[in-house]
Amino acid sequence: MSKRKAEDTSTEMASGAEKISIKTNFTIGLTEPLKEYQKLIETQVQVDEIVDDEIIKNNFEGIAAAARDVIWQLLFAGSDGDGGVTSESQQKASELLEEYKGDATFYDPWEYNDWITKLRDEVLKKELLDFWRDTIVKKQLGPCWSRDCDLFDGDDTPPLEFYAHGGCTAPFAASLKVRAANNEIRASDASDAESSREPLDGEERSAERSADDEAAFTGVFDAVITREQPLSEYRDLMTRFVLTDVIVPDEIQQASVKKIAKAAQDVIWQILFEGAPSQEDQDKAADLLQEYKTDSGFYGPWEYNEWIFKLRDEVLAKELLDFWREKIVKLELGPCWSRDSDFFENDDDVPLEFYNKAGCKAPFNPPADT
Amino acid sequence: SLVPAANSANLTATQSRVSQIMKYGFPGLDHVRSHSDYVLSYDRRNRIPHWVFEHLTAESVARNDAVDRSKCDFKPDESIHPFFRSQNTDYRKSGFDRGHMAAAGNHRLHQKHCEETFYLSNMAPQVGQGFNRDAWNTLEMHVRKLTKSYTNVYVCTGPLYLPHKEDNGKMYVKYEVIGSNTVAVPTHFYKVIVGEATDHKLHMEAYVMPNKVISNDTPLNVFQVPPETIERAAGLLFFDQINRKHLTSINGNIV
Amino acid sequence: SLVPAANSANLTATQSRVSQIMKYGFPGLDHVRSHSDYVLSYDRRNRIPHWVFEHLTAESVARNDAVDRSKCDFKPDESIHPFFRSQNTDYRKSGFDRGHMAAAGNHRLHQKHCEETFYLSNMAPQVGQGFNRDAWNTLEMHVRKLTKSYTNVYVCTGPLYLPHKEDNGKMYVKYEVIGSNTVAVPTHFYKVIVGEATDHKLHMEAYVMPNKVISNDTPLNVFQVPPETIERAAGLLFFDQINRKHLTSINGNIV
Numbered sequence: 001m002s003k004r005k006a007e008d009t010s011t012e013m014a015s016g017a018e019k020i021s022i023k024t025n026f027t028i029g030l031t032e033p034l035k036e037y038q039k040l041i042e043t044q045v046q047v048d049e050i051v052d053d054e055i056i057k058n059n060f061e062g063i064a065a066a067a068r069d070v071i072w073q074l075l076f077a078g079s080d081g082d083g084g085v086t087s088e089s090q091q092k093a094s095e096l097l098e099e100y101k102g103d104a105t106f107y108d109p110w111e112y113n114d115w116i117t118k119l120r121d122e123v124l125k126k127e128l129l130d131f132w133r134d135t136i137v138k139k140q141l142g143p144c145w146s147r148d149c150d151l152f153d154g155d156d157t158p159p160l161e162f163y164a165h166g167g168c169t170a171p172f173a174a175s176l177k178v179r180a181a182n183n184e185i186r187a188s189d190a191s192d193a194e195s196s197r198e199p200l201d202g203e204e205r206s207a208e209r210s211a212d213d214e215a216a217f218t219g220v221f222d223a224v225i226t227r228e229q230p231l232s233e234y235r236d237l238m239t240r241f242v243l244t245d246v247i248v249p250d251e252i253q254q255a256s257v258k259k260i261a262k263a264a265q266d267v268i269w270q271i272l273f274e275g276a277p278s279q280e281d282q283d284k285a286a287d288l289l290q291e292y293k294t295d296s297g298f299y300g301p302w303e304y305n306e307w308i309f310k311l312r313d314e315v316l317a318k319e320l321l322d323f324w325r326e327k328i329v330k331l332e333l334g335p336c337w338s339r340d341s342d343f344f345e346n347d348d349d350v351p352l353e354f355y356n357k358a359g360c361k362a363p364f365n366p367p368a369d370t
Numbered sequence: 371s372l373v374p375a376a377n378s379a380n381l382t383a384t385q386s387r388v389s390q391i392m393k394y395g396f397p398g399l400d401h402v403r404s405h406s407d408y409v410l411s412y413d414r415r416n417r418i419p420h421w422v423f424e425h426l427t428a429e430s431v432a433r434n435d436a437v438d439r440s441k442c443d444f445k446p447d448e449s450i451h452p453f454f455r456s457q458n459t460d461y462r463k464s465g466f467d468r469g470h471m472a473a474a475g476n477h478r479l480h481q482k483h484c485e486e487t488f489y490l491s492n493m494a495p496q497v498g499q500g501f502n503r504d505a506w507n508t509l510e511m512h513v514r515k516l517t518k519s520y521t522n523v524y525v526c527t528g529p530l531y532l533p534h535k536e537d538n539g540k541m542y543v544k545y546e547v548i549g550s551n552t553v554a555v556p557t558h559f560y561k562v563i564v565g566e567a568t569d570h571k572l573h574m575e576a577y578v579m580p581n582k583v584i585s586n587d588t589p590l591n592v593f594q595v596p597p598e599t600i601e602r603a604a605g606l607l608f609f610d611q612i613n614r615k616h617l618t619s620i621n622g623n624i625v
Numbered sequence: 626s627l628v629p630a631a632n633s634a635n636l637t638a639t640q641s642r643v644s645q646i647m648k649y650g651f652p653g654l655d656h657v658r659s660h661s662d663y664v665l666s667y668d669r670r671n672r673i674p675h676w677v678f679e680h681l682t683a684e685s686v687a688r689n690d691a692v693d694r695s696k697c698d699f700k701p702d703e704s705i706h707p708f709f710r711s712q713n714t715d716y717r718k719s720g721f722d723r724g725h726m727a728a729a730g731n732h733r734l735h736q737k738h739c740e741e742t743f744y745l746s747n748m749a750p751q752v753g754q755g756f757n758r759d760a761w762n763t764l765e766m767h768v769r770k771l772t773k774s775y776t777n778v779y780v781c782t783g784p785l786y787l788p789h790k791e792d793n794g795k796m797y798v799k800y801e802v803i804g805s806n807t808v809a810v811p812t813h814f815y816k817v818i819v820g821e822a823t824d825h826k827l828h829m830e831a832y833v834m835p836n837k838v839i840s841n842d843t844p845l846n847v848f849q850v851p852p853e854t855i856e857r858a859a860g861l862l863f864f865d866q867i868n869r870k871h872l873t874s875i876n877g878n879i880v
């Protein structure tokens with residue numbers, strides 16, 4: 001078992017809870033009820049320091065009770081004595097009711113749902129029909145249900161009856177009918193589809209496999225690179241037989257890479273050592289050598305690392321000193337090491353010695369730690 | 371009978387109920403939690419489930435007035451280590467619903483069954499209007515309706531984080547995280563369903579829906595996908611104990 | 626079983642070697658794979674590890690010419706289901722290295738130890754120049770060097786997917802995925818290390834590095850973070866069997 005459970009719970013208990021006193025008596029005045037309500041919610045419910053659900057709920061209940069009180073006063077207190085509610089009071093009640101319902105959907109819809117029916121009955125009894133139509137019905141301030149709140153499921157009963165008063169109907173009644181109708185259509189669609197659809201043919205892809213993909217898959221192809229355009233021919237071979245989208249077993253792919261690498265080695269050797277290479281020849285050879293080195297960094301650097309020594313020795317024997325300095329040394333075409341390939345780590349051998357020929361040295365610094 | 375008898379023995383996660391729910395195999399084994407009527411695997415990094423598994427029958431989804439929804443309340447799951455536990459405060463003001471993975475409406479046999487679907491460990495942030503309360507709900511109702519055609523309905527539900535291609539041609543996964551516990555908002559949700567008919571034949575359906583507003587006139591079958599697509603994306607294997615060759619149909623197509 | 630049957634001592638994952646490596650607890654239990662000299666938990670959704678665990682001693686990291694690196698080759702891990710297995714083709718032309726989580730240089734006692742670090746299940750895409758081949762490598766060398774101060778060094782390594790804030794004020798997790806198997810490119814990598822001194826006192830270090838080019842003159846301690854930060858982000862608990870009060874130091878500070 002974890003040795004750390006005890007510590008974790010103890011730190012959790014210390015989380016801000018005791019810093020905020022538990023208040024249940026909140027009041028909201030008649031002057032700016034919405035503002036006061038919002039301020040209370042901000043400081044007593046939505047403040048980041050309060051994380052305990054019990055405290056949050058308790059505070060919300062207190063503020064909600066104050067909101068219900070003030071809405072009731074705004075709507076009904078004036079009407080028996082000095083005749084009628086002002087439209088200003090109705091406006092204030094409407095704004096606060098809407099805000100309160102929004103919060104109730106997250107924190108606690110049950111109290112709201114209980115109370116809103118009482119409010120409705122009183123509104124209808126007092127014949128505040130404008131408030132009924134323009135606020136409660138139009139803004140859908142009846143009981144919370146699945147359209148308002150994540151506590152409910154869509155197959156809970158929609159509160160249609162609540163709105164069916166004073167000549168009104170629920171604003172969502174029409175869309176419910178459309179949805180119900182759609183569901184019927186969907187059901188019949190689904191059964192049609194059952195008979196009409198053909199099973200997918202998984203073999204299609206293999207039938208269409210091109211000759212190149214086939215060759216890539218089997219590894220059977222000729223790797224030819226000529227002196228004319230060695231780099232583009234090399235790339236063409238890699239693209240067709242290695243960089244294919246066909247899933248090729250790793251052994252076959254490795255053999256294909258080796259075959260193409262051998263062709264690259266051969267043509268580089270030819271260009272450099274069969275006759276005196278022109279500057280253009282040397283550029284071509286270096287371009288291909290660089291690309292071949294990069295690829296070997298990914299597919300496996302070992303052959304390259306062996307062969308490049310032979311190439312170096314021959315280059316020096318033939319006194320191709322420009323090629324040695326400007327290409328091999330400057331472009332770091334010596335053996336792959338951790339700077340070139342993810343096969344290595346920094347504390348593996350660093351090929352410094354390779355470059356110590358004909359007055360050159362490695363164009364990079366060894367890692368600080370070796 | 372496949373339906374548990376209504377007594378206290380069934381009110382905790384009994385071994386036998388778990389084997390019943392998980393009859394056709396576990397999609398994965400990361401932090402599995404058994405409740406009295408559903409089984410869940412929790413993703414501690416994303417603070418939402420990997421998957422939840424349910425077994426539905428006509429009886430378990432039938433309306434039951436003995437279950438009082440007002441006693442059900444979203445609550446943090448104390449069985450999850452506090453580092454990885456989502457809280458109600460993560461969701462407040464986030465603009466997302468606390469979306470049930472195991473739907474409350476699928477667990478109506480007992481008060482406790484229903485209440486246990488309200489653990490926040492069973493939730494994932496879902497777009498409310500237009501998704502959780504609409505298209506996704508329609509899919510949940512469709513699953514419940516399957517209990518009319520099948521004796522047993524098994525359903526696995528969970529989130530997906532699907533990649534998209536950007537202008538530079540590269541693929542990226544991107545999703546929002548909410549609250550101080552950085553609860554992941556999945557890009558999509560899936561359901562993989564198996565219905566067991568009276569003749570014991572098995573029928574599979576698989577759906578993926580984007581976590582966004584979906585027009586109400588979109589038919590459900592638009593969201594059907596081959597189950598393998600979900601498996602690859604989710605890193606899970608569904609109904610592993612069923613040889614796919616023994617399925618009579620997948621998404622309504624005879625196989 | 627977590628542990629494959631052992632034939633020759635040390636060369637396969639023996640029960641006793643696994644208990645030695647995992648002495649201070651498993652960070653998580655999702656798809657755990659034991660190799661002869663390291664233990665790994667695989668994230669099937671992201672096709673890279675959740676974590677790898679290693680136990681290093683001065684002997685296991687010493688130069689050993691009997692180990693032939695040229696026989697080590699990156700290879701797909703056949704023990705992973707093909708749906709979730711990364712391939713060499715996922716990495717090629719991606720611009721990312723196949724970055725070892727359990728470093729090859731930490732496993733020099735036997736040829737097989739080294740070869741087993743080349744399973745692609747032990748890799749995650751890492752920026753090559755400037756990260757895998759530089760700053761990250763410096764950190765790996767630092768860990769090996771700790772075997773000079775401590776009798777036993779335990780190290781847990783893995784990826785992170787850290788959120789960032791965007792202009793709209795919301796937090797998002799975003800990461801690239803490469804190849805046809807959509808291998809995740811983590812935004813960061815972590816290492817949590819415990820050194821066991823000769824006096825049996827325990828010292829912890831914890832590092833997080835962004836998966837991007839890091840200037841070579843950045844000192845290592847810039848990347849030190851409280852271990853809890855990594856635990857929350859990764860959804861894991863490291864060295865769970867050590868009461869944090871029994872640690873003598875964390876990141877060099879006496880606790």
Ligand SMILES: [Mg+2]
Nearest residue numbers: 469470502503
């Ligand atoms: Mg829902």
Ligand SMILES: [Mg+2]
Nearest residue numbers: 724725757758
């Ligand atoms: Mg590396």
